Amino acid sequence: MLKIGHEVVRPGKNVGDSPVTIPVPEELETVPGIPKIQREVDWYAREYPVETMNITERASRDWANAIRDQHVEMREIRKEHDKLNRSLIMGARLTGDLEPTAEPTGEDVSELIKAKARELGYVEVGFTAYDTHYTYQSKKDWVKFPHVICLAYEQDFEPTQTIPSVDAEIVHSSTYRTEGAAGLELGNYVRSLGYRAQVHSPNDNTGPYIPMFVAAGLGQLGACGYLLTPHVGSRCRIMMITTDANITYDQPVDYGIHAFCQVCQVCVNRCPGRALMRDKIWWRGIEKNKLYFKRCRPVMARYLGCGICMKVCPIQKYGLQNVMEHYAETGQVLGKGTHDLEGYSLEGKGYFGPGEMPVFDAGFFSMPQGDTEEWAFQQFKDKANANGGNITDEMLEEFRAEVARGLTQSRDNMGMMEEEDYI
Numbered sequence: 001m002l003k004i005g006h007e008v009v010r011p012g013k014n015v016g017d018s019p020v021t022i023p024v025p026e027e028l029e030t031v032p033g034i035p036k037i038q039r040e041v042d043w044y045a046r047e048y049p050v051e052t053m054n055i056t057e058r059a060s061r062d063w064a065n066a067i068r069d070q071h072v073e074m075r076e077i078r079k080e081h082d083k084l085n086r087s088l089i090m091g092a093r094l095t096g097d098l099e100p101t102a103e104p105t106g107e108d109v110s111e112l113i114k115a116k117a118r119e120l121g122y123v124e125v126g127f128t129a130y131d132t133h134y135t136y137q138s139k140k141d142w143v144k145f146p147h148v149i150c151l152a153y154e155q156d157f158e159p160t161q162t163i164p165s166v167d168a169e170i171v172h173s174s175t176y177r178t179e180g181a182a183g184l185e186l187g188n189y190v191r192s193l194g195y196r197a198q199v200h201s202p203n204d205n206t207g208p209y210i211p212m213f214v215a216a217g218l219g220q221l222g223a224c225g226y227l228l229t230p231h232v233g234s235r236c237r238i239m240m241i242t243t244d245a246n247i248t249y250d251q252p253v254d255y256g257i258h259a260f261c262q263v264c265q266v267c268v269n270r271c272p273g274r275a276l277m278r279d280k281i282w283w284r285g286i287e288k289n290k291l292y293f294k295r296c297r298p299v300m301a302r303y304l305g306c307g308i309c310m311k312v313c314p315i316q317k318y319g320l321q322n323v324m325e326h327y328a329e330t331g332q333v334l335g336k337g338t339h340d341l342e343g344y345s346l347e348g349k350g351y352f353g354p355g356e357m358p359v360f361d362a363g364f365f366s367m368p369q370g371d372t373e374e375w376a377f378q379q380f381k382d383k384a385n386a387n388g389g390n391i392t393d394e395m396l397e398e399f400r401a402e403v404a405r406g407l408t409q410s411r412d413n414m415g416m417m418e419e420e421d422y423i
């Protein structure tokens, strides 16, 4: 039995459940939240502000969407989701200007908001300051209020275990819609307490949210790049509401995850794209396992959004309390090496059990780079070079049309997104 360094007590998973106690072995203790050098966070945010990959990597996004649309069933599901989701996104965009519907009492309303959020189905809720270091350049004037209500909605267990699959993609989108609707309702509730509430649709992010969830103590960053929450790990979809309500901030927590991921490594070993880094690096002032985007997107594009790193995570499958208790008792990672946890199938490639990995041909990872205009210019240069340096009217016309398409997209897009961004 390993020596327990500290215990974390969290509310039960569902309303009415008893609180859970998570033992954190001494050897897994690091810091609450994530190791951070604030002056580097400040410097990167100032000199290299974050921007959504829906803009900076638009060319590969369009490429990936075209590949996904070749899957007839998924194309129909995606179209249906976009249609249903659009009104939720547009509704959320208006909420920042809505007036409160009552006079505030002056009391701290933290517990009222938390209780309402849980009643609406959120598995995790917490408060912190809105961190402007993580606002996309294209949305820097959006956020109106200083506090954040961080919210996580559980994605159903069964379909998630079939990742990558059509069923998992359906539950992925429907979870976003369910929590998007619940967020609008929670915003109404905050206004009924006498405060303002700006709902940030989970599909229309103002920035990468995870750092604020970590600051609010709702989990820690996993090696997979997702937030790992205590009850459902990465199997949740996150969103937030900014507000001026009278609330008390929560504090970051050391759940032992930062160190546990270095022992576990299941997602790193199982990622078909070899897109996850074994070792942590310092990135924008944060110590983390950095995801290698260029090796992830080609897999996501061709295999139903992939998500194998979510499926094979023991914390997603068994919950953090069970995983930590097992580790404390045995020094082993619960489920590691089993087909149940590590196995997955890729359409057209077959089943891969523990230790087995798919192989892709050399061109598999080639994809467009940068935004639409950058990629158009790159292709223009390549064609001109291939033509002995001669630029034809046809090449110029193609380039002009592609740049015009990119500029129209940027105006229409307004940063709308389909997936949580990589950070």
Ligand code: SF4
Binding pocket: 270, 271, 272, 273, 274, 275, 276, 291, 295, 296, 297, 299, 300, 305, 306, 307, 308, 309, 310
């Ligand atoms: S989504 Fe798939 S390819 Fe991307 S990091 Fe996760 S397991 Fe790897």
Ligand code: SF4
Binding pocket: 222, 223, 224, 225, 228, 260, 261, 262, 264, 265, 266, 267, 268, 312, 313, 314, 315
């Ligand atoms: S699979 Fe293991 S290494 Fe990967 S995020 Fe989950 S706990 Fe961390």
